[in-house]
Amino acid sequence: MSKALDALFPTSRITRDASDLAHWGSDRTTAYQAAPSAVVFPETLDEVVALVRLANAEGFALVPSGGRTGLSGGAVAERGEVVVSFDRMNRILGFDAAERLARCQAGVVTGALQAFAEERGLFYPVDFASSGSSQIGGNIATNAGGIRVIRYGLTRDWIAGLTVVTGAGDVLRCNNGLVKNATGYDFRHLFIGSEGTLGLVVEAEVRLANPPGPQRVMVLGCPAFDALFQSLSAFQQHVTLSAFEFFSDLALTKVRTARDLPPPLRDACPFYALLEFDESALDAASSAFERCLEQGCVADGVLSQSDAQAARLWALREGISESLAPQTPYKNDLSVRLSDMPRFLEAADALISQAYPEFEVCWYGHIGDGNLHLNILKPPGWSEQAFLERCHRVSPELFRLVAEHGGSISAEHGVGLLKRDFLGYSRSPEEVALMRALKTVFDPNGVMNPGKLLG
């Protein structure tokens, strides 16, 4: 493998340096040991095609690598794979003003696309805490969601065209940026969310939106879980929300401690909601707030009076994940329908307090989308191995609850390695068998990210 691979890439774009292997062979998970055999940095579609064909010919495996901000091990290379980094394919190749389409190489960083849009008076609405380093290709591979899904949808909703190299080394140019194209199976949507198991996303046509008007942010203090949903419903009846996030008081304490931030409200509440909406809806939002106060589903609230204050309020939500990192949290990324959420939460809370009496459990997430991030924190005295084993013992019980309530065991983090063995809680045996069959169609020799998603 080595010789032919070295012939494909100049020495400046292939590395076997130990620290490079460790760096590019892992994502934000900590439970896996990075052990790729090489990292390559293609610069063109042709190089990617040649690489995939070589992998098929010589029987080595490829792991696609973007911003490595994933939380499920989808970009981990732990078995001698060749990591395909898109760091050198980070250009925006063109802009179609009439269609508002940006043609992006897979390695374009989310934040760079957002800035590109802003420069043109437009808006790329998919946003999350890791937008400063996550890449478009990775966003597509996991159908990334984030903080504005309630208004703008997921990555899937903004991809008008995809250029992919299948596991067999064929180039597919899917949909070409068209709004309407009823000519058979839409492979674009099959590749979105496929976690690099069918092929490599090399380029995407990304649609941009008109920017929203000025935004306002509110943080509400809620006395209970149920009250969050009552508040959501009260606001949604009259206000188009750009975001509806929540966090528990423990999550707030963690982020405040890590960043030395003041509390948003005078008195602590068990739960907080963070809302964002158009300034033009301020009157409607204020009325909704008053109604919530009267009904008792909100105890107190604060409204941003400036962009700076809005950013400080957002920091309380967006800083949580990072503030927990030192405690190597076991992350659950769950979703159920809003209508099933209260019953699910009651059952999950009971299970968790019984299963993890000695662990801290941090609840937060994109609750307006039915998406909970439930982080179990490793106590200082525990080894990561022992902690993980314990969490893995409880996970099936939690996932069984998710399944009973019709939910998903991975709302937006993907399956990767972390949830691979639990896929059956969200997909039926027939679906898993069909997924395996599709994998074989697109990647007959199994060179694409083997072991991820389907195991």
Add this chain to the structure above:
Amino acid sequence: MSKALDALFPTSRITRDASDLAHWGSDRTTAYQAAPSAVVFPETLDEVVALVRLANAEGFALVPSGGRTGLSGGAVAERGEVVVSFDRMNRILGFDAAERLARCQAGVVTGALQAFAEERGLFYPVDFASSGSSQIGGNIATNAGGIRVIRYGLTRDWIAGLTVVTGAGDVLRCNNGLVKNATGYDFRHLFIGSEGTLGLVVEAEVRLANPPGPQRVMVLGCPAFDALFQSLSAFQQHVTLSAFEFFSDLALTKVRTARDLPPPLRDACPFYALLEFDESALDAASSAFERCLEQGCVADGVLSQSDAQAARLWALREGISESLAPQTPYKNDLSVRLSDMPRFLEAADALISQAYPEFEVCWYGHIGDGNLHLNILKPPGWSEQAFLERCHRVSPELFRLVAEHGGSISAEHGVGLLKRDFLGYSRSPEEVALMRALKTVFDPNGVMNPGKLLG
């Protein structure tokens, strides 16, 4: 086949009556001869499963049938197939208020869902001229678009869950109405637009929207094709459009004659645009109109002053297809990107006036989505056969132009029988081979709508 099939359905729900076979064996195309062997009317998911398994066991083919408003022969049964009509599965089974999801059987008529939404203060935005008879299952099978795509997207964007029976007789419950679900390949999106070739859509969770405020309609007269796009751009900079349609003066003449309608403007123009937008954007729209007048891209215009007048203006656009029907038009449903449209139109116009000097050619469509409906009208003296042969001779040249301009040979009507032999103009050989392989995965014995889409 007969006996086992008769054992599955009571006599009231299976028919072999010649007029029934003709009725349920065809759609809105006229070029094909309906010749199914039977029509069945299942009422439950279990009946559909039993039917598909019987088809596999006994080797007969199934043709799914919704409102039969298709324009590409996708629901035509011309080779002794059993037609599966969803006319008896036309109930809305439930409503999830928190998620705004309507659980619809496949046979729910589009208009009935729109009315259901309206009764709840909500809105189902997918709309088109045939919404009074088209069914949700058929809309899903073709990813139906229509008149409000520019604002609300296609059917795909509103389907949060699908229950399907694969060609192998397996039941898949896809996505369960979740907003976020990152657990592998999204079969929902594979079935949307698959024209019944992978399995049968039995049920769907359809998301509903907040209704828009009051709407206003404008009809603009434009001196040339280019002027349409200048107008679109001028309006889109400041107004969120709910629709941007166009029609040629010939199309207007046809619909006015058929329905005895007055002209919208004092003087005829070569082309007309119909715009719809929120009344709250009226000032911005009026300014855009003034700018267009000054720039010369609009010659005259009319603004609706009442809902009744808005409906009369819409009738000019929505009545076109029906008004052409007596001339058995050869329909082309093309799309290219807006940015490629002017060059494409110039080339297409030159080709068509040279290829069809003696035929009337009617241009209209959802131009804001890059979607042209180009109808060639059969002159009275021609037999349908001779007319079709002539059109089929020219089609490859037109489709070659579409391909050269990166467009689609079927924007929203699907491929069916009509465009099957031309699929290669929009999909590469690699894509078609992969489509065939996927078909085999989901429908190993080829019982699902054989001959459609892939031939």
